[in-house]
Amino acid sequence: DGGITQSPKYLFRKEGQNVTLSCEQNLNHDAMYWYRQDPGQGLRLIYYSQIVNDFQKGDIAEGYSVSREKKESFPLTVTSAQKNPTAFYLCASSGRGGTEAFFGQGTRLTVV
Amino acid sequence: DQQVKQNSPSLSVQEGRISILNCDYTNSMFDYFLWYKKYPAEGPTFLISISSIKDKNEDGRFTVFLNKSAKHLSLHIVPSQPGDSAVYFCAASPGRAGGTSYGKLTFGQGTILTVHP
Numbered sequence: 001d002g003g004i005t006q007s008p009k010y011l012f013r014k015e016g017q018n019v020t021l022s023c024e025q026n027l028n029h030d031a032m033y034w035y036r037q038d039p040g041q042g043l044r045l046i047y048y049s050q051i052v053n054d055f056q057k058g059d060i061a062e063g064y065s066v067s068r069e070k071k072e073s074f075p076l077t078v079t080s081a082q083k084n085p086t087a088f089y090l091c092a093s094s095g096r097g098g099t100e101a102f103f104g105q106g107t108r109l110t111v112v
Numbered sequence: 113d114q115q116v117k118q119n120s121p122s123l124s125v126q127e128g129r130i131s132i133l134n135c136d137y138t139n140s141m142f143d144y145f146l147w148y149k150k151y152p153a154e155g156p157t158f159l160i161s162i163s164s165i166k167d168k169n170e171d172g173r174f175t176v177f178l179n180k181s182a183k184h185l186s187l188h189i190v191p192s193q194p195g196d197s198a199v200y201f202c203a204a205s206p207g208r209a210g211g212t213s214y215g216k217l218t219f220g221q222g223t224i225l226t227v228h229p
Binding site: 002040041044058088090100102103105 | 116118146148153155156157158160161183201203216217218219220221222
């Protein structure tokens with residue numbers, strides 16, 4: 001079945017450590033996105049990529065990094081520079097000419 | 113600066129009645145509007161969308177209305193069912209003005225809908 005897979009579903013990190021969240025899609029979509037959701041808030045855009053080997057900062061990119069070496073994959077690294085990393089992270093993709101984004105099931109990151 | 117606002121954090125309706133969720137936006141560059149439904153600890157699922165060239169789009173029990181002059185849209189669910197209970201997010205996109213990135217969305221804060229049997 002086509003879709004977006006995020007792993008792991010739950011992730012715990014010690015303060016000061018970098019951690020990488022995985023996002024894979026087999027929808028043949030060109031564009032991929034990372035969003036963050038905090039309690040009582042909407043989703044906020046961290047980074048997005050419209051094509052392989054290219055990506056742009058979203059509204060809250062500080063403390064995060066991404067790469068887009070393959071069309072199918074768009075991993076997000078939460079670095080130690082991110083002040084409040086505990087959140088629910090969502091990956092999405094959209095296709096050329098498509099009219100909506102499809103989301104993965106999310107990764108809940110907790111800093112302990 | 114909240115460019116997309118959902119001013120009602122929650123809404124409670126009786127099964128069979130109409131649910132109306134509202135959304136306001138400020139950015140005139142938004143060209144495409146979407147509603148997503150989300151359950152806790154899951155990703156949002158797409159419900160319905162509308163282009164700025166239309167004022168209404170209907171899909172089964174769901175209808176979205178767009179008032180471009182007022183920068184306001186609403187989602188009507190008729191009849192409401194208990195399974196509709198979830199968080200509903202309004203989202204806006206620059207559409208084609210944003211290149212191919214229809215997924216570059218600006219979200220509202222969400223409205224928690226509870227449908228009572």
